[in-house]
Amino acid sequence: MDKLESMRTFVEVVNHSGFAAAGRHLGLSRSVVNKLVAQLEQDLDVQLLQRTTRRVSPTDMGRAYYERCVDILAEVKAAELSVTQMQMQPKGTLRINAPMSFGTMHLAEAIAQFMYQYPDIKVQMTLSDRFVDLIEEGFDVTLRIAAAVEEEALITHKIAPIRRVLCAAPNYLKAHGTPTRLEDLKQHHCLHYGHLATGSKWRLVGPDKTYTIPIKCRGYSNNGEVLRESAIAGVGIALLPTFIIGDALRSNELSIILPNYRPLELTARLCYATNRHLSTKIQLLTTFLQDWFKQPSWERGG
Structure with missing residues (x-):
C-alpha cells in the first residue's frame, strides 16, 4: 500500500x-x-x-x-x-505592493536578492501606505502589516512578526524624567503615528489587562521614519515598530521605556487574491521572504 x-x-x-x-x-x-x-x-x-x-x-x-x-x-x-x-526556471513579471517604510528599509534588499537569485523574473514594486485593491490595481501580491487580514478574497502567508515599543531619546528622558507608570505618559510630549491609533490615545496591553491612555500629541505623522527622527532629536516619546527604530536602539540614540506595556503585536503578511492562479513566481517569493525574515535583522540587540 x-x-x-x-x-x-x-x-x-x-x-x-x-x-x-x-x-x-x-x-x-x-x-x-x-x-x-x-x-x-x-x-x-x-x-x-x-x-x-x-x-x-x-x-x-x-x-x-x-x-x-x-x-x-x-x-x-x-x-x-x-x-x-x-527543472524549469521561472520567468515573467511580478507586481508587488508594500508599505513605504518597511519597503525602503527592509523589503528592498530582500527583493534585490530575490531578483539576483531568479534573473528571469522581473519585479515591479510600488510602495504605498494605503491598502490597495490587488485585482483592480493589477498587483500580484501585496505585503500588509496588520493584526489580521480579514478579507475573504485574499490568501495570506505570515512573513515576519512586527513588534512595537514605547521609546524616547536619552536627552528627552534626562530633561523630562523617565516614565515608570503608564499614567505618567499623560504628562509627557508624545509623537503620534496616524495610521495605527485613533484620536490622541494609545491602546496598550499590560501584564493584567489592556489600557487606553490619552496622550498630549506634540508631533503627528503618517510616516514612522519622520517620528523616529523627532524622537531621536528629543522631541518626545514615540510608539514605533522595531523595524523602524532597531538601529537607533542598538546605537543608544533611543531607549525602550515601559517595556511591560505594548500595543497588540502586528504581523507582516504576503497576500494574493484567492481567484488568482498561484503561480510559481508567487510561491517562490513567499518561500524566499519567509526564509529571509525568519530572524529579522531589526530585532538584533533591540
Whole structure:
C-alpha cells in the first residue's frame, strides 16, 4: 500500500467529513477510500475515525494523526515543487505592493536578492501606505502589516512578526524624567503615528489587562521614519515598530521605556487574491521572504 496515498485519502475524509465526498474530490470510489483508510488503521493498530450513519469524524488519535499528515503532505508537495523549479526556471513579471517604510528599509534588499537569485523574473514594486485593491490595481501580491487580514478574497502567508515599543531619546528622558507608570505618559510630549491609533490615545496591553491612555500629541505623522527622527532629536516619546527604530536602539540614540506595556503585536503578511492562479513566481517569493525574515535583522540587540 502507498502510505502517502493512504495519508492523503485519510486527510480528505476528515476534510469532507465522509468517504463519498472524499472519493469525489480524489476521483476514487467510496469503497477504495474506505479500504485505504481501513488499511491505514490496521497498520497503525488504532482507530482514526468515528463512523456513524450521518457523518465521519476523527477520534482524538485521529485528529493528532491528521495534523501530522497535513504537515507531511505539505513537505512532500514543497519537495516536489523544489524539483520542478530546478527543472524549469521561472520567468515573467511580478507586481508587488508594500508599505513605504518597511519597503525602503527592509523589503528592498530582500527583493534585490530575490531578483539576483531568479534573473528571469522581473519585479515591479510600488510602495504605498494605503491598502490597495490587488485585482483592480493589477498587483500580484501585496505585503500588509496588520493584526489580521480579514478579507475573504485574499490568501495570506505570515512573513515576519512586527513588534512595537514605547521609546524616547536619552536627552528627552534626562530633561523630562523617565516614565515608570503608564499614567505618567499623560504628562509627557508624545509623537503620534496616524495610521495605527485613533484620536490622541494609545491602546496598550499590560501584564493584567489592556489600557487606553490619552496622550498630549506634540508631533503627528503618517510616516514612522519622520517620528523616529523627532524622537531621536528629543522631541518626545514615540510608539514605533522595531523595524523602524532597531538601529537607533542598538546605537543608544533611543531607549525602550515601559517595556511591560505594548500595543497588540502586528504581523507582516504576503497576500494574493484567492481567484488568482498561484503561480510559481508567487510561491517562490513567499518561500524566499519567509526564509529571509525568519530572524529579522531589526530585532538584533533591540
